[in-house]
Amino acid sequence: MKTTQDQSLLVKEVSELTGLSRQVIRKWEDRYGIICPKRHENGYRLYTLEDVGTLLKICGLKDKGHSLKEALHILRSQESSDVVPKAPLSGDVIELLEKGANYDEAGLLLLLKQAHHRYGLENFLSNTIQPLMFEIGELWARGEWDESQETITSLVIRDFLVQIRRNFDLGEGAPIILGSCLPNETHEIPLHIILLQAMMHGWQTIAAGPSPKLTSIEYLVQRLKPEKLLLSATTTLPFERDPQLFEKLEAIASRHQETEFFLGGHGVCSHEIFLAPKRIRIAYTMDEVLN
Structure with a gap:
């Protein structure tokens, strides 16, 4: 697994990961524009994990009998269909963002309570909390919110969700x-949303908190003996900080086979092609965990 911040890969590494020769990779790049690597100052091509994923998708389509041109057409059609227009923000989300921008903790809490009672838990999570958290992330990424606005607003939301749970x-x-979040993962809110969704399906839930040590996670599994363990990675930082993290988790899972281990979150998607699950299941939806 590449652990550098920009996740740059040389063509040799891409060849090893995809099984394609260097000549084929460069041909697909130059002739068809399938991928567009950057150039290092020394002239070497630098590829990304997204480039590797694109090449693997093409290989998968070719393995199903499609020609290269057909595979390219299918891939580009899928990419264009994935571009979904952003839905307008609801009045509740806009009001919550205004309170957060002004550090109004009491106002945030009041609006959260009102939205929860108005819509019920399921719709509150999907129509208010999830778009709210997405928009907060976008505001922070664009530099329109500073770290203090993001932190204070997120803490109020997290505490409210914990209280509901x-x-x-x-x-x-x-x-x-x-x-449990993975070590070095501090984004708790997606995990609390998922645990609340599990509770609506009749599950008792326990949260281990942000960035626990692996020893703490294993201790809780040993002590509580849960039927399922859900590990959350909202960012790629856990894998960047510890390249052997997945292997360590697999070792823990092998020692506790009475518990089903699941790993999910946006941070997993970027690294999934490098993982070789044995005991741990990669989950993309809550249904995959519950069913």
Whole structure:
């Protein structure tokens, strides 16, 4: 797994990852424009993980019997269909963003309570919290919000979701899902959203908190014996900080085979092609975890 910040790969590494010869990679690049690597100051081509993923998709389509031109057409059609117009923000989200921009914690909390009671938990999570968190991330990335605005707003949202989860009524004997961020992952809110969704399906949930040590995760699995463990990676930082992280997680999973191990989140998608799951399942949706 590449661990540099820009995840730059040389053509030799791309060849090893994809099984394509260097000549084929350069031919596809120059003749068809399938990928467009950058150039280092020394002239070497520098490829990305996205380039590797594109090449693997083309290879997969060719393995299914498509010609190269057909594979290119299918891939580009899929890419164009994936571009979905951004939905307009609801009035609730706009008001919440205004409160967050002004560091109004009390105002944020009041609006969150009102939206929760107005829509019910399921719609509150999908129509208010998820678009709100996405927009906060966009504002921060564009430099329109500073770190303090993002941090304070996120803390209010996180604490509110934790309060809902702790007050959720479940029957006795409900099966347990343990949720945990990966080491070096501090974005908790996506995990709390998923755990609340699990509770609506009758699961008792326990959260391990942000950036726990691997020893802490294993201790909780050993102590609580959950039916499922959901590991969350919103960013790629856990894998960049520890290139052997996935192998270490697999070792923990092999020692606790009574628990199903799941790994999900946006940070996993960038690295999935490098993972070789044995005991751990890569999950893209909550349904994959629950079913």
